[in-house]
Amino acid sequence: MNPTGIVFKRELASYFATPVAYVFIVIFLILAMAFTFYLGGFYDRGQADLQPFFNFHPWLFLFLVPAVAMRLWAEERKSGSIELLLTLPVTLWQAVFGKFLAAWAFVGIALALTVPIWFTVNYLGDPDNGAILAGYFGSFLMAGAFLAVGSCLSAATRNQVIAFILTVVACFLLMLSGFPMVLDFFHGLGLPQGAIDAIAGMSFLTHANAISKGVLDLRDILYFVLMIGAWLYATAIVIDMKKAD
Amino acid sequence: MIETRELCKRYGPLTAVDSISFTVEPGQVLGFLGPNGAGKSTTMKMVAGFLTPTSGQALVCGFDVETHPIEAKQAMGYLPEGAPSYGEMTVADFLGFIADVRGLTGQARKRQLDDAIGRLSLSGVLKQTIDTLSKGFRRRVGLAQAIVHDPKVLVLDEPTDGLDPNQKHEVRNLIQAMSKDKTIIVSTHILEEVHAVCHRAIIIAKGKVLADDTPAALEARSRYHQAVSLSAENPAAVRDLLGALPDIASVEIHAQDQRVTAFPKKGRQIFNAVTAALKDKNIAFRELALEQGRLDEVFRTITQAEQTKKEAA
Structure with a gap:
């Protein structure tokens, strides 16, 4: 196995070695269902689709994904194991990527456990399964982008609480930038339309909504891939800069 | 390597x-x-x-x-x-x-x-x-x-x-x-x-x-290197006796256990001279040891000398 794979395996196993994984999964499932059925009005809509389920994912991820990401590097730094990891024959990039992939796979597992609701809509009616699959895909990509942000901010501190709060705020801003309220504010500043489009284009929400409607546009996918790549690159830079602390 | x-x-x-x-x-x-x-x-x-x-x-x-x-x-x-x-x-x-x-x-x-x-x-x-x-x-x-x-x-x-x-x-x-x-x-x-x-x-x-x-060469830098130490009934008498020997630079009595230590002049061997002198004057002593040098003392001397030099500057 290559070093990335070995780091990935160790990291993923470590989630399940502590109660963190189980607590996270249970809370994720309860909240996902609560949002879908109560706030989303799953039954009242009378439509066999998963729109109410996917619509709340960004808000759910906003608090739960930083909780997964916060330990990625802050814990390594605090326990000193970062020194061990980075003096093994593993490149910094392999370590960053392996750890990120493990966190992403973990969120993927939690997401996969919501599959019964997919069966439920198929039992209740005749949904567009392609759109649902796209919705899952979009959700998963968005979780990856949140995690990459969290990975970078977790690398910047040895305190997990700080890492968590910074990540929530950063992700919140990245989501908000697509909201009319925020765009109006920039409009009021007299920014040119191009700049405002660029700000809107930075938003998680704009791209995630597009995918969750079942439209797989290459640009949306590319957005998330670039977002993840850029934040992971930043993670590596931050770790390299702050190794001595 | x-x-x-x-x-x-x-x-x-x-x-x-x-x-x-x-x-x-x-x-x-x-x-x-x-x-x-x-x-x-x-x-x-x-x-x-x-x-x-x-x-x-x-x-x-x-x-x-x-x-x-x-x-x-x-x-x-x-x-x-x-x-x-x-x-x-x-x-x-x-x-x-x-x-x-x-x-x-x-x-x-x-x-x-x-x-x-x-x-x-x-x-x-x-x-x-x-x-x-x-x-x-x-x-x-x-x-x-x-x-x-x-x-x-x-x-x-x-x-x-x-x-x-x-x-x-x-x-x-x-x-x-x-x-x-x-x-x-x-x-x-x-x-x-x-x-x-x-x-x-x-x-x-x-x-x-x-x-x-x-480590041996470091110990040799110690002033205890080749020093002779002993315990005696009357430390003061031993000090006076040994202090008069030609190859001995100084003699100290440890404040706590009254152990006498004789330090040689640089590069001299004093063990034989000390034992001969003690035998000659018939002074009773309990045990006698040739010191190898103390690494902790060398360590302190070296690291603190640097510090005082810095402070002086």
């Missing part, structure tokens, strides 16, 4: 490591001594490839740690200060992970793991998570991790810190057993350790190398 060339590390205005150069050959154990904050760990972190030097170079088995980090790290076993590890893992899983990263597979993996586990007597705790282990066991897990791939070079930062005297003895035996074909650097502030395992010692303070010699 390990080579450093003018290794420097600066943090803003603070110079943690100031142009340190040394070479350690296979079969040699180098003891790295210095007061806390002297730059021992920083130097080791740079040799291990964790910290990037501000200037200078570190080579491990001929590989520059900066430009060929993977080859250098592959050839090296490193025990970081405090022996960090992944606390939630069991000892077996953790060592397995290290063996995987080190590229060990199949029979070789099993053999190397068994060997490391055996050498550090870890077989009783394999199924325990590292968090639940005592400090001594954690340190041994850290050592096992460093030797699992039978590296040519070992860099051990305070390997015996937190161990009880028996465990210290075992770890020293282990280092000695491995030193035949390996290049080893050990940092410590326990001076008896230098005697026990090192062929050579470097004393550093404020990031600078102040002494680089064999």
